[in-house]
Amino acid sequence: MHPCCGDGLFHVPEIEALLAHASWVRDEHRSAAMLSRTALFVPTCTQVRGMATLKEIRNRLKSVKNVQKITQSMKMVSAAKYARAERELKPSRPYGTGAAAFYDKVDIEQDREKPRHLLVTIGSDRGLCGAMNSNINKLLKNYVKDNADKEIKFVTLGDKARQALYKTHSEYFMMTYSNFGRQPATFSDAAEVAEAVINSGYEFDVGEIYFNEFKSVVSYNLRPLPLHSLESVSEADSLAVYDSLDAEVIRSYQEYQLASVLYACMKETNCSEHSARMTAMDSATKNAGEMIDTLTMQFNRKRQAEITKELIDIVVGAQAQDE
Numbered sequence: 007m008h009p010c011c012g013d014g015l016f017h018v019p020e021i022e023a024l025l026a027h028a029s030w031v032r033d034e035h036r037s038a039a040m041l042s043r044t045a046l047f048v049p050t051c052t053q054v055r056g057m058a059t060l061k062e063i064r065n066r067l068k069s070v071k072n073v074q075k076i077t078q079s080m081k082m083v084s085a086a087k088y089a090r091a092e093r094e095l096k097p098s099r100p101y102g103t104g105a106a107a108f109y110d111k112v113d114i115e116q117d118r119e120k121p122r123h124l125l126v127t128i129g130s131d132r133g134l135c136g137a138m139n140s141n142i143n144k145l146l147k148n149y150v151k152d153n154a155d156k157e158i159k160f161v162t163l164g165d166k167a168r169q170a171l172y173k174t175h176s177e178y179f180m181m182t183y184s185n186f187g188r189q190p191a192t193f194s195d196a197a198e199v200a201e202a203v204i205n206s207g208y209e210f211d212v213g214e215i216y217f218n219e220f221k222s223v224v225s226y227n228l229r230p231l232p233l234h235s236l237e238s239v240s241e242a243d244s245l246a247v248y249d250s251l252d253a254e255v256i257r258s259y260q261e262y263q264l265a266s267v268l269y270a271c272m273k274e275t276n277c278s279e280h281s282a283r284m285t286a287m288d289s290a291t292k293n294a295g296e297m298i299d300t301l302t303m304q305f306n307r308k309r310q311a312e313i314t315k316e317l318i319d320i321v322v323g324a325q326a327q328d329e
Contacts, residue, residue: 060308067301074294080134081287088223088280094190095220095277101193102270105263106231112242114234120211122157124180125149126203126233126268128217128275129164131186136282138218138275139166141228145216146171150178159208163199163272180208191276196269200261210235217271218278224285226278231267236260 058066125146129139146167150158159180162168168182181202213233218226240256 058304058308060305060312063301063305063308067298067305070294070297070301074291074298077287077290077294081284081291084280084284084287088277088284091190091273091277091280092220095273098270098273101266102231102274105266105270108263109232109234112239114232114238114242116212116232116234116238118212121155122159122208122210122212123149123153124159124161124203124208124210124213124233126161126213126215127163127167128215128268128271129162129166129186130275130279131165131184131188132279132283133166134283134286135279136286138226138279138282139164139170141218142167142216143170145228146175146178150175159210161199161203180206186272191269191272193265193269196272197261197265199268200264203264204236204257204261209237211238215267215271217275220274220277220281223281226282231271233264233267234260 127142127146129142133139143166146160158178160167160171160175160178161181162179163183164186165182165184168179168184172179183199210233213235215231215233216228217231219229220226236257239260240253
């Protein structure tokens with residue numbers, strides 16, 4: 007029974023007390039409902055700044071797969087070119103060994119303290135072949151640094167040396183040959199370079215040829231060979247054992263010997279280039295495969311996290327509607 011007056015009406019204080027009690031009960035029910043909902047809430051992974059999204063991972067995975075296709079194709083092309091270069095290398099080596107034997111018999115010595123030096127380097131026009139070109143560029147820089155008081159000139163075969171050094175060492179370049187290595191080197195190409203060096207008018211005292219000597223599919227060495235001037239050959243004491251050698255004969259023979267050495271060095275460098283590129287592309291293909299596996303796992307984990315988050319949202323929403 008509710009307290010009331012004789013006329014059946016509630017007094018004002020009693021009405022206010024009842025309203026306050028009802029409001030307190032309503033607030034208690036709301037608090038309990040909020041606590042029950044809070045207990046059902048499960049923290050989920052949210053997007054963190056810097057974390058890749060599914061779209062970004064998918065795009066990167068697609069680009070890495072495209073790169074893998076390119077490197078695999080380049081590996082196959084380099085393998086075919088390497089097989090041809092290796093076949094042509096064996097018959098070209100006697101040219102270089104024969105010329106070296108002549109210089110050994112004549113016994114020409116170079117005085118490295120003399121001022122004029124000439125360096126002939128044989129590289130490539132294209133990159134992606136390991137450290138073949140960078141070793142040559144590093145050697146030329148160190149040679150200039152160690153012989154700062156000498157007059158040094160470069161004759162470079164291959165465009166990579168010119169691209170790397172011309173801005174800082176342009177005064178050292180005497181001749182440069184590009185478009186080298188696109189086609190297999192011929193003896194006429196070597197004879198053209200030899201004739202240009204002899205007819206350049208630069209009377210050098212010390213000369214060297216630097217090239218990459220092919221050892222195996224995964225190995226090559228940067229090797230120097232002596233380059234003798236026409237004057238040093240003419241003044242050699244041991245040259246007197248050869249009869250009837252006038253200046254014209256010595257000049258022609260010197261040009262032929264230099265062309266023979268350059269031809270053998272071109273073949274060695276060409277074979278080293280294709281083997282190095284084939285090895286580099288094989289490593290790049292394997293690295294791309296490992297990156298694809300890592301990105302695929304990352305993509306699957308991210309997608310599973312997104313699916314779990316959506317399922318949790320659905321369950322929480324359904325429970326909230328039931329209450």
